[in-house]
Amino acid sequence: METVANFIHGKCITGDSQRIQAIFNPATGAQIRQVAMSTVQQTEQAIAAAQQAFPDWSRQSPLKRARILFRFKSLLEQHMDSLAKLISEEHGKIYSDAVGELTRGLEVVEFACGIPHLQKGEHSANVGTGVDSHSLMQPLGVCVGITPFNFPAMVPMWMFPVALATGNTFVLKPSEKDPSLAVRLAQLLKESGLPDGVFNVVQGDKEAVDVLLTDPRVQAVSFVGSTPIAEYIYNTASAQGKRCQALGGAKNHCILMPDADMAMATNAIMGAAFGAAGERCMALSVVVAVGSNTADTLCSQLEQKIATLRVGPGLGHQPENEMGPLISSAHRAKVLDYIDSGKAQGATLRVDGSELKLAGNEDGYFVGPTLFDHVTPEMTIYKEEIFGPVLSVVRVADYQSALNLINQHEYGNGTAIFTRDGGTARRFCEEVQVGMVGVNVPIPVPMAFHSFGGWKRSIFGPLNVHGNDGVRFYTRMKTITARWPESHHQQGAAFSMPTLG
Numbered sequence: 001m002e003t004v005a006n007f008i009h010g011k012c013i014t015g016d017s018q019r020i021q022a023i024f025n026p027a028t029g030a031q032i033r034q035v036a037m038s039t040v041q042q043t044e045q046a047i048a049a050a051q052q053a054f055p056d057w058s059r060q061s062p063l064k065r066a067r068i069l070f071r072f073k074s075l076l077e078q079h080m081d082s083l084a085k086l087i088s089e090e091h092g093k094i095y096s097d098a099v100g101e102l103t104r105g106l107e108v109v110e111f112a113c114g115i116p117h118l119q120k121g122e123h124s125a126n127v128g129t130g131v132d133s134h135s136l137m138q139p140l141g142v143c144v145g146i147t148p149f150n151f152p153a154m155v156p157m158w159m160f161p162v163a164l165a166t167g168n169t170f171v172l173k174p175s176e177k178d179p180s181l182a183v184r185l186a187q188l189l190k191e192s193g194l195p196d197g198v199f200n201v202v203q204g205d206k207e208a209v210d211v212l213l214t215d216p217r218v219q220a221v222s223f224v225g226s227t228p229i230a231e232y233i234y235n236t237a238s239a240q241g242k243r244c245q246a247l248g249g250a251k252n253h254c255i256l257m258p259d260a261d262m263a264m265a266t267n268a269i270m271g272a273a274f275g276a277a278g279e280r281c282m283a284l285s286v287v288v289a290v291g292s293n294t295a296d297t298l299c300s301q302l303e304q305k306i307a308t309l310r311v312g313p314g315l316g317h318q319p320e321n322e323m324g325p326l327i328s329s330a331h332r333a334k335v336l337d338y339i340d341s342g343k344a345q346g347a348t349l350r351v352d353g354s355e356l357k358l359a360g361n362e363d364g365y366f367v368g369p370t371l372f373d374h375v376t377p378e379m380t381i382y383k384e385e386i387f388g389p390v391l392s393v394v395r396v397a398d399y400q401s402a403l404n405l406i407n408q409h410e411y412g413n414g415t416a417i418f419t420r421d422g423g424t425a426r427r428f429c430e431e432v433q434v435g436m437v438g439v440n441v442p443i444p445v446p447m448a449f450h451s452f453g454g455w456k457r458s459i460f461g462p463l464n465v466h467g468n469d470g471v472r473f474y475t476r477m478k479t480i481t482a483r484w485p486e487s488h489h490q491q492g493a494a495f496s497m498p499t500l501g
Contacts, residue, residue, distance in 0.1 A: 001031070001033065001034050002032075002033045002034070003015075003020075003033070003034050003035065003036055004023065004033055004034070004035040004036075004179045004180050004183060004203060005183060005203070006038060006042060006046065006183075006200075006201055006202055006203055007182075007183050007186035007187070007199075007200055007201040008042075008045055008046045008049050008197075008200050008201075008202075009049040009052075009053075009196045009197045009200070010190055010195075010196030010197065011196075012183065012187075013042070014036060015035075015036030015037065015038050015039070015042055015203060015204075016036070016039065016042070017036045017037045017038060017039050017042075019036065019037040019205075020034050020035070020036055020037075021034065021035050021036075021037060021176050021205075022034050023035055023090060023176075023177070023178070023179070023180075024328065025089055025090070025092075026090075026091065026092030026324070026325040026326060026327055026328065026364060026365045027092055027312070027313035027314065027315075027324065027325050027361055027364045027365075027366075028313075028361060028363060028364055029329065029363030029364055029365065030363070032089065032090070033090075033180065035176055035179050035203050036203065037176070037203065037204045037205050037207065037208065038202050038203055038204035038207075038208045039207070040207065040208075040211050042202065042208075043202050043204065043207075043208045043211040043212060043215075044211060044215065046171045046200040046201075046202045047142060047171060047211075047212070047215050047217050047218060048217075049196075049197040049200055050142040050169035050170065050171050050197055050198070050200055050217075051141070051142050051169070051217045052197055053169050053195055053196065053197030053198045054139075054141055054142060054168070054169045056195065057164075057167060057168075057169055057195060057198050058138075058139045058167040058168070059167075060167070061116075062115045062116040062119050062165070062166075062167075063116050065115060065164065065165050065167065066112075066113045066114070066115050066116060066165060067193075068164075068189075068192050068193045068194050069109055069112050069113045069115075069161060069164070069165060069192070070113050071191075071192035071193060072109060072161075072188060072189055072192040072194075073106060073109045073110060073113065075188045075191060075192060076102065076105075076106050076109065076188065077106070079184075079188065080099060080102055083098075083102055083153065083181065083184060084098035084099045084101075084102060085098070085315060086180055086181055086184065087101065087102070087152055087153060087178070087181055088314035088315050088324070089314075089315065090152070090177070090178035090179075090180055090181070091149065091150070091152060091177075091178045091314075091327060092277070092313075092314055092324040092325040092326065092327060092365070093276045093277070093279075093314050093324050094314040094315075094320055094321055094322065094323070094324050095314055095315055095320060096320060097275065097276055097314070097324075098153075098314070101151055101153050101154045102153050102154070104154050104445070104448075105153045105154040105155075105156070105157030105158070106157070107447060107448040108157050108158055108161050108162065108448040108466050109157060109161045110448065111161075111162070111448035111449050111466060111467070112161035112162050112164070112165035113165070115165035115166060115471075118165075118468075118471050119137045119165075119166055119471065119475065120137075121134060121135040121136050121137050121477075122134065122135045123135075127481070128483075128499075130483050130484070130485065131481060131482065131483045132481075132482055132483075133479060133480065133481045133482075134479070134480055134482075135477050135478065135479045135480070136477070136478045136479075136480070137166070137471070137475040137476075137477060138167070138475060138476055138477075138478055139166050139167030139168045139474065139475060140168055140219040140220050140243065140474060140475070140476060141168060141169070141217070141218075141219040141220075142168070142169050142170075142171065142217050142218050142219055143159075143163045143168045143169070143170050143171075143218070143219060143220045143221075143222070143474060144170070144171050144172075144173065144212045144213075144218050144220070144221045144222070145159040145160060145163075145170065145171075145172045145173070145221075145222045145223075146173045146209060146212070146221065146222070146223045146224075146225070146233065147159070147172065147173070147174050147175060147182075147223075147224055147225075148175055148224050148225045149175035149177040149178050149279075149327050150276065150279040150280060150281070150327070150387075151224075151280075152174060152175065152178045152179075152181040152182065153181055153185070155224045156172055156174065156182060156185065157185075158222075158224075158452065158465045158466050158470075159172075159222045159465065159470075160172060160199060162466060162470040162471060162473075162474055163220075163222075163474045164194070164198065164199065166471060166474045166475050167475075168219075168220075168474055169197065169198045169199070169200075170198070170199050170200065171200045171201075171202055171212065171218075172186075172199070172200070172201045172202070173201075173202050173203075173204060173208055173209060173212060174201065174203070176203060176204065176205055177327055177328060178327070179203050182201045183201055186199055186200070186201050209233075210236075213233065213236045213237050213240065213242070214236070214240050216240070218242060219242060219243065220242055220243040220244070220473065220474065221233060221237040221242055221243070221244045221245075221246075222244075222245050222246075222465065222473075223244070223245070223246040223247065224246075224247045224281070224465075225246075225247075225248070226248060226249050226385070227248030227249040227385075227411070227457050227458070228248075229248075230246035230247060230248035230249075230459075230460055231246070231248065231457075231460055233246045233460075234246040234460035234461060235460075243461075243473065244460070244461050245453075245459070245460075245461040245463055245464070245465060245473055246459070246460040246461055247281070247452075247453060247454070247458065247459050247465070248411075248454075248457060248458050248459060248460065249281070249385040249411055249413075249457070249458060250281045250282065250283075250385060250411050250413030250414060250454065250458055251285060251286060251382075251383070251384070251385055251409055251410075251411045251413075252282060252283060252284050252285055252286070252411075252413055252414040252415060252416075253284075253285075253286040253287075253288055253405065253406045253409070253415050254269065254272075254284050254286070254287055254288065254415065254416040254417065254418060254438075254442065255288050255290065255399070255402045255403070255406070255415075255416070255417045255418070255419075255428065256269075256287055256288065256289045256290065256294055256295075256298060256418050257290050257294070257399065257417065257418060257419040257420075257421065257424060258290055258291050258293065258294045259419055259420045259421055260294075260418035260419050260420065260440075261418070261420065261440075262297055262298065262301065263301075264418075264440070265298070265418040265440075266298060266301040266302060266305065267305075268416075268418070268440070268441075268442040269284060269287060269298070269302070269391070269442060270302065270305050270306075270309075271442065271443075272284035272416075272442035272443050273285065273369075273389065273391040274306075274309065274322075274323050274369045274389045274391070275322075275323070276323075276324075277323055277324055277325065277326050277367070277388060277389045278386065278387060278388045278389040278390065279326065279327060279387055279388070280443070281413060281414075282413065282414045282436070282443045282444075282445055283387075283443075284391070284416065284442055284443070285385070285386060285390065285391060285392060286375070286382065286391075286392045286393075286394060287391065287392070287393045287394070288394045288396055288402040288405055288406070289393055289394070289395055289396070290396055290397070290398060290399060290401075290402055291395075291397070292395060295373065295393055295395045298393065299350055299371065299373050299393060302350075302351075302371055302391070303350060303351055303371065306351050306369045306371060309322050309323060309369055310322045310323070311323045311324075311356065311358070311366060311368055311369070312324070312358055312361065312366075313325075313361060313364070323369065323389065324366075325361075325364045325365040325366045325367075326365045326366070326367060326388060327365065328365060329365055331365070331387070331388070332365040332366075332367055334388075335367050335386060335387070335388035335389075335390065336354050336367065338380065338381055338384070338386045338388070338390060339352070339353070339354045339367075339370055339381075339390060340354075341379075341380045341381060342372050342375070342379060342380070342381040342390075342392075345378075345379045345380065345381075346374075346376075346379070347372040347373070347374055347375045347376075347379055347381065347392070348372065348373040348374045349370070349371075349372055350371045350372070350373050351368075351369060351370055351371040352368075352370060353367050353368025353369050353370040353389060353390075354367060354368070354370065355368075356368035367388055367389055368389070369389045369391070370388075370389060370390045370391065371391050371393070372390070372391070372392045372393065373393045373395075374393070374395065375392035375393060375394050376394070377394070377405060377408075379392075382394065383409075385411070399424060399428075403428065403431055403432060406432055406433070406434065407431075407432065407433045409456075410456060410457045411454070411456060411457055411458045412433055412434040412435055412454050412455030412456035412457075412458050413434065413435060413436065413454035413455075413458035413459075414434065414435070414436040414437075414438070414443070414444055414445075414454065415432055415434040415436070415437055415438070415444075416437070416438035416439070416440075416441060416442050416443075416444060417437075417438070417439055417440075418440055419439075419440070425439045425440075433455055433456065434454065434455055435453050435454035435455040435458065435459070435464075436452070436453075436454065446467065448466050448467065449467055450466075450467045451463075451464035451465065451466060451467030451468060451469035451470060452464055452465050452466060452467070453465060453469070
């Protein structure tokens with residue numbers, strides 16, 4: 001049985017821990033690999049490698065660092081097919097979705113290639129008589145990324161390209177459920193010319209994570225995952241004096257106005273709710289329909305489309321399936337519990353995906369697309385993040401009631417509105433208390449040159465990922481104020497507050 005390795009100081013090193021975790025193909029339920037959880041000593045070895053590599057890497061010019069990332073970008077493009085198949089095999093998402101994930105990660109690499117411009121700093125001449133000021137955006141040191149199972153390529157690439165471009169070294173701790181892609185990225189970075197030790201991968205669980213959060217050599221931590229873990233990561237890292245950005249959970253609503261293009265909105269909601277089996281932090285899981293006629297029309301159209309949705313393995317089918325399995329049997333059981341909860345608490349179950357069985361894939365972790373109507377804010381399926389293919393429809397009388405629902409929810413990650421009215425859309429963009437907003441766009445994930453992040457309990461820390469916030473997160477500002485006086489201007493010591501006029 002193949003054991004997925006760590007990648008430390010440029011080499012694949014298989015963990016020597018006795019704690020072994022199986023890796024399954026979610027479409028079949030069969031074990032395909034295993035991964036050894038790293039010990040404290042192995043995790044410290046990765047940190048030490050990054051610490052050792054930092055001085056030389058941080059002194060490289062931004063242009064030289066960018067050239068390595070340009071080569072990495074080219075290799076990602078060359079290996080797109082094999083990387084996408086590896087994602088689909090271990091995560092379960094369909095092949096085209098895996099390609100889309102890689103493409104969105106590649107966009108951050110492209111953004112990071114512009115680091116000679118992004119890391120220029122500022123300069124002001126003659127802030128006082130004969131005095132100039134300039135700033136330096138300097139790297140932090142060893143940075144850490146702790147990433148989730150649902151995007152084994154994209155989420156790490158939200159982090160490490162910008163961290164490496166700005167002169168930091170990096171230790172990545174991927175999910176133990178689909179860890180192979182992280183090692184493959186490390187190998188491609190080495191092939192691109194990245195010096196050994198600059199990028200390292202540690203496989204593991206909470207034991208490794210706690211080392212990364214408390215080791216004094218680590219300067220910054222980036223995390224994406226559930227809100228309880230994000231809060232733990234943020235509090236623990238911050239207590240150790242580390243910079244931290246921790247992105248948590250979501251319950252993304254969209255408002256469906258009566259004047260919306262219903263055909264367009266229904267197609268958008270279908271893809272946003274059931275794409276990747278709902279295992280996206282930006283998945284739409286709640287539709288707030290304004291007016292009963294709006295809700296009736298939407299549910300009728302959704303039922304028709306769900307009936308023809310192709311559910312099955314992410315690889316090996318023509319035409320390609322549209323939705324794959326969930327990541328694990330345990331997560332499948334959790335999603336099924338949510339469906340039972342919705343039924344028990346009085347929601348109208350219009351489409352039930354809990355009994356889905358696929359011939360030839362009976363042991364796969366599949367749950368079919370599920371549609372609840374007449375959902376209310378008191379229900380568990382409304383309040384909690386399900387992370388599965390379960391869509392709830394809430395009925396309200398007017399726009400203000402819809403807006404209030406969104407603003408009162410504890411999460412504020414992403415949201416959308418479907419309308420033809422520009423005034424309503426503009427008002428929504430200004431009034432909604434959510435970090436990422438779409439207007440007739442169901443999954444408003446910003447491009448890499450903007451920053452990704454939510455509000456409220458969807459994020460802990462002041463800076464978002466990639467874009468300008470990402471550059472700021474991985475650098476610290478140093479401001480130099482300099483005067484070069486001529487010798488005949490020498491004066492004695494000054495004991496009052498210095499002014500520069």
